Amino acid sequence: MKFCFRWLIAVTTLLFAANVALGSGFEGADSTKKKERKNLPLEPGRMLEMSTSEGSWMSLDVSPDGQTIVFDLLGDLYTLPIAGGEATRLTQGMGFDAQPRYSPDGKQVVFTSDSSGGDNVWIINIEDKEQTQLTKGNDNGYFSPEWTPDGKYIVVSKSSGTFGTAKLTLIHVDGGAGVEMVKEPRTLKMLGAAFGKDARYIWFASRTGDWQYNAIFPQYQLGRYDRQTGKSTTMTSRYGSAIRPAVSPDGKWLVYGTRYDHQTGFRIRDLASGDERWLAYPVQRDDQEARSTLDVLPGYSFTPDGSAIVTTYGGKIWRVPVDGSAATEIPFTANISLELGPEVRFDYEVETSERFTVRQIRNPKPSPDGNKLVFTAIDRIWVMDLPGGEPKRLTKLEVGEYFPTWSPDGKWIAFSTWTDQNGGHMYKTRADGRGNPVKLTTTPALFVENVWSPKYDRIVAQHVPARELQEATGTFFGSPTARFVYIPANGGDPVDIAPAAGRSMPHFTENPDRIYAYSSSDGLFSMRWDGTDEKAHVKVTGSTPPGGRTPQRAGLVMMAPSGDQALAQVGNHLYTVTVPWVGGDTPTVNVGNPDNAAFPAKKLTDIGGEFPAWSADAQKIHWAIGNAFVTWDIVAAKAYDDSVKAAAKAKADSAKAAESDTTQAAQSDTTAAASSDSTKAKSDKKDDKEEKAGYKPQEIRVIVTARRDVPNGVAVLRGARVITMKGHEIIDNADLVIENNRIKAVGTRGSVDVPENAHVIDVRGKTIIPGFVDTHYHAQWLVPDVHNGQVWQYLTNLAYGVTTTRDPQTGTTDILSYSDRVEAGGMVGPRIYSTGPGVFSGEQIKDLDHARSVLKRYSEYYDTKTFKMYMSGNRQQRQWLIMAARELKLMPTTEGGLDFKLNLTHAIDGYSGLEHSLPITPVYKDIEQLFVKTGITYSPTLLVSYGGPFGENYFYTTERVYEDEKLRTFMPYKEIASRALRRGNNPGPGGWFHKDEYVFPKHAAFVKRLIEAGGRAGVGSHGQLQGLGYHWELWAIQSGGLNEHDVLRIATIYGAEGIGFGNDLGSIEPGKLADILVLDADPLENIRNSNSIRYVVKNGRLYQGDSLDEVWPRQQKLPAPYWRDSAPSTAAGIK
Known part of the structure; x- marks a missing residue:
């Protein structure tokens, strides 16, 4: 799939x-x-x-x-x-x-x-x-x-x-x-x-x-x-x-x-x-x-x-x-x-404009005549004229819409739908938007990778029973029951072709009688409509990373409609390769160095790309990155290359002739010669720069805007104790005024102006703190491509008071779409920030220019404001990346990687964040002062402690997780049961440890030393146990002896500043965004009171902490989660 x-x-x-x-x-x-x-x-x-x-x-x-x-x-x-x-x-x-x-x-x-x-x-x-x-x-x-x-x-x-x-x-x-x-x-x-x-x-x-x-x-x-x-x-x-x-x-x-x-x-x-x-x-x-x-x-x-x-x-x-x-x-x-290294730290604003531009388009497909583009954005399908038309919704359906595909004549568009409760169907609708969509299937299922046959009135797709995705509350990246099927274009039951068996991306060439698809092990292959007569055509590999023994396999290979070339994606980059007709063993084309490939090959991207596709006439290649739609014109690129070669030949011929003339001439004017040499050097440098620039594909920014979800009204939280995180300020019997989504005022009751129309919420006896910031959060994992309507991981975290998450390595770019949906109010959840997919050593950074190109993914296309330098190569390569980050105003974080020496060089080079604990303990004044001086934000993720047993195992041993009613309200049963009923040995061989074996209190002691010396840290749950796991991490940090107020500062203002949003988040001050927690008990008395959440205020909306029903300004219940299981209750069985 x-x-x-x-x-x-x-x-x-x-x-x-x-x-x-x-x-x-x-x-x-x-x-x-x-x-x-x-x-x-x-x-x-x-x-x-x-x-x-x-x-x-x-x-x-x-x-x-x-x-x-x-x-x-x-x-x-x-x-x-x-x-x-x-x-x-x-x-x-x-x-x-x-x-x-x-x-x-x-x-x-x-x-x-x-x-x-x-x-x-x-x-x-x-x-x-x-x-x-x-x-x-x-x-x-x-x-x-x-x-x-x-x-x-x-x-x-x-x-x-x-x-x-x-x-x-x-x-x-x-x-x-x-x-x-x-x-x-x-x-x-x-x-x-x-x-x-x-x-x-x-x-x-x-x-x-x-x-x-x-x-x-x-x-x-x-x-x-x-x-x-x-x-x-x-x-x-x-x-x-x-x-x-x-x-x-x-x-x-x-x-x-x-x-x-x-x-x-x-x-x-x-x-x-x-x-x-x-x-x-x-x-x-x-x-x-x-x-x-x-x-x-x-x-x-x-x-x-x-x-x-x-x-x-x-x-x-x-x-x-x-x-x-x-x-x-x-x-x-x-x-x-x-x-x-220089400081690489920036202050960013949380965007609050009335409308925002969606950051990602997915699966863009140009029409057969190349005049229109269909794509998915914010989980709806849109159509626009090329090159500069205005995107418009294709349907009025209020369901997720995915994988659009054009009919051969360009008059129809087929697509899949999905809802968490009811599953999905295949639809088609007129490309001009007239009329209503036509449902082609009768039985709900998951349909992905749709492609319309160029001749037969059929739509090929991968088919999975809807139940499998509905029950897949954790990792879901495919199904053993997935099958290639086709659906008659006029409707009907899916017709079986062959088991997918881990293969993906069905597509066609000009030959309508064979279906092409890709297998990571077998390469590009084709088969008949009945799944027989499989033929392998080509395998594509990339470079071999340092220390590797085998080259990287392509993640995707697609045959051109003409059948003589293929488009390959290796890592983040796209290539064209010539497909030879060999016979015998499947030929392999290595594109690690396209100039030296066994058959003609070309690298198309320097920044990267996703969702590649051929044009119908095989003359263009398209892809997307962020909300950009990119077109590589094969003919234009070849003409450019030919012109460069011709210019190079002319230059060489001219140089040869000049050399001959120089040999015959007297060299009497050394000054003139020097001037000539200087001019020639400048000319050569200019020519080299122009040659390096190369052909540039056409790029179109696809502008889809959505209305930002902002509440309307004024509310006053009255009578609580407010721990503002503005220094050590604490306000008793406070009035905290919220106007729309911002804090209007906070002070002792009677000391601030309260509008007459304000809605007063009595919170006497409660304690108010800023919303928690999770600086190292993973959803473990978000469903890719076909997106859940509501994500239990995000609901759980919000219910436990996490109002901002930063995911430092997402694996895929789907998080951009999930984040946009939260911004638009289509999904309840915390603020979702991320680094996007990490920058790994497979990029093989060659120089500073290359580092700039790679990081433009994040600064110009994903708009993440950050990236994860995930052990991206040697020290030289890592320094190129931090230099490029500073130029592009990206605030990067790093992977600790259980490597103490690596961690120290991250700090020395000026990286803004360090994810995971130092693997050794104790450490002393030298490391303490290095971290203080550099200002690096240290997120130790003690639940997955390095250098010893994971801290999460301690809490599973000492806490009654399975009986936690709130957790069971938001977290699917099997997610709790698999963690809390029996502890396995994943990762690593150990599952239970004596309490003295745990290393997290020792790591926490360094956090205490660091904070008291003026350093910075963040609370990162790693997504080990959604929601409640954040509090475990908070408590683990406090186990090192740090006082409760400083622990809360790490969880709020330090975390917000560590990800660049301290001007808008992390403390309760006038003008800041209203992300607030109302607690039943004071966490300064006992840090475990952090989990006594009565209300969660996120972006000005106030929710009940135990249900996430919205209390103000709307009064509406959270829809019943589709994943919520009840205990078995049947008429049959032992009584």
Whole structure:
């Protein structure tokens, strides 16, 4: 089904970018002396200047002479006398330098850095600070480099791409490609190489796979690799795992980390006897439940005499004697001077005009003669004249209308309808709008991807029983019972063609006897009307993301009406490909580089596009993006290309002739020559720019407007205590005046003017706060393409007081239409904001111009005001994106990705938001001040805590979710039952955890520290449990000890400011929009009173909190939800 296919385009792009295959060949060595770091394009705009005597996750090493320590702190390297004192900066700059290790002679330090634009291995000379880049390429990960005892090689853990399991790799210090020491199994992850006295053996920690959510122990064990035999031996079997080995220089002792209960400690083993004991406990909590991109524990070191280890925990540096005696602190002070990217933060206005322009058109189809366009907008079908006509409704039906298709003569338009209660039908109506629509079907069903046969009076579609969508209260991206059918154009029952079987997008060529469709596994194929004689025609693939093993498959391929070309969508982009007649195996055309494709191919988009379609004469290709309708004229594009080639040839011929003339002429006038060269350079630059511009398709903005839903009237909420969130202001016995959808006044009763016609609502004894803002919300998931009339997820959240949601990664663009429907009053729900689909590494950003093109989707077409930088590539690529965002006035947020190092570079580069918790805990002054200085809004989403069990499991264990009557009012039974009756192991293997195992209180303690230091945070429920889950997240944040008022500030004004709407939302002040909660109990006394909701006011409309019946200004009940189930009640059964 198309809604299955379209979602798969987005989500398989996400998964393909994230879950790349595990390994590619080493890219070679650079060995170029690093004079400056010029590959990070972002110019610093701020500085973090501070002095600190504590640091987070500091890796260190002790020099061979035992006199000096080298350690990392916030992406720079420092040296420190072994006795302590003031640290000396060894490296500086925006590049993130980490994990230093001394060479055996003590003259050099190896470390990892992304200063080349991506992670690589570097060496710095201690004496002259000269730096050398050992590895090459910017798309790999490098972790925990270590010298071989002879100082000739580096052993480092290397992974390919953003994700992937790191393998021990041996690199010579003078260059060369290096070699992966252990290749199989591919899923084996190896970290923390360590040598002892014998260079034959390498100790390491290993696990299967990169990480697990909700992990069950053990996760890692120690192994020892024999460089003579090439074999590895497992050396531990601890329940709490075994990580980060270190061997004493004399080969006597092995130290490693392990978990005991919920804390981490060091064990020490006598390698001669095998006896073990605890050396230090507890120490720094390990990172074995996340991606460990700075290893599973910070690097530490034995002293040269083997009498102690020097390590970091509690934010300090410690000397820990191996004899078990007391540890000694090695005090330090580091003066941090850290370059930061410019601030990328904007204040946006919540649009409140009487009418608004709909942001998206869907499934646009030009008429066969190209003179008209039919499309869906705000879930209704519209028709307009091309190129600049005014869109008009095609029907007066008050149902959802989808998938319009033209009759071959252009006189009729067929389309599907849908209502949640009654299902859908197939209709047709005259294209000129005259007459009434004709219902073609009698039995309700779901019809999608409609297409009218070019010859036979039939309409082909995918058919699903209506019940399946009506009962699909969660994820619904297709049905195993979906079938290709046709409906007679004069009406009748659907006639079966073939099972859809995950295939999509039926269409036709000039041959009316074959139906074409697309399969992601088998490619473009065709069949007869009875479903027989299937023939495969072509497969299309795209580029292979860094670290990937296979190229990305196309999400859609459609044959041209002429039958000799196809239109392919790969990721967000559209291509044309030539379809060869081969015979035998289905040919594959890779469009990763269209110029090098096996058959002629061309990329059509630089910004992206959706809903592609061929013109009837195969001379044009159409698509949409936002509310833009785009046309690619194949003939015009070819003529442009031909002219460019001709100009290039003429230029080359002219240059050749000029060169010949120059050879014969005396070059006496050097000034003239220089001037000529300058003019020529400018001309060449201009020509290059013109050539780069290329053919541009025609774009038409389709302007459909709708009346914004705004109430009319004045109401006064009288007698409550108002916690305004304007600083720490609290007003007792207040009058809060609402006029239409804005706050007119607020103050102590009698102190503000109250209009005579105001409707007074008695709220004595209640507490009023601003509506909640969910900065990280997912609907999990919205039905794509065919949209529900009412969305239970949004109703549930509004009933629980969430008046504004921001979804930071939507998978599809359907949310734009859902948001428009709420704005128009066609659907009850909170304010819906989103980033739209994320920007993933599959985009493979090439330069700043490319980043600008990609982000124009969001600034010029989706109008999201933001985007999600979802681990979009290496550091260089991420900096191009933040630079483009600042230019385009987009306020981006980021994916945390269980990657502590990545999180820190997000903040350093100036990204406005960080989604998900830091995976490690605790963190100290360095991280606290970095977040405060950059102003990043931290949404920790503790219900899906990183670095430990998900917080939601704690609440399912301690709360009576199944018996919650309010939740059952709004949430479908199976959604509650599947979560609250039995807890499964999705995601990850664990479902139940002892209370001490949960990490969210530790993450919450950092939120407390951050807020009290002047930083910013947001409450993000992640959509784990709609509505009530927001309160769980709120309570989880408070578990770290933050006072109730500050917790409420995070939930309201900080959240609103964090998504750019603090001028209109987040506090109760005159002139702001009326998003307000009336609570039965005071949350300042107990934060759990946040859930005592009496009324919800959203945009000036007042609703009962337990029913969402509107109380003012209208008095109307919420229609009974179609999904509401009652307990079975039958005459038959055991009595």
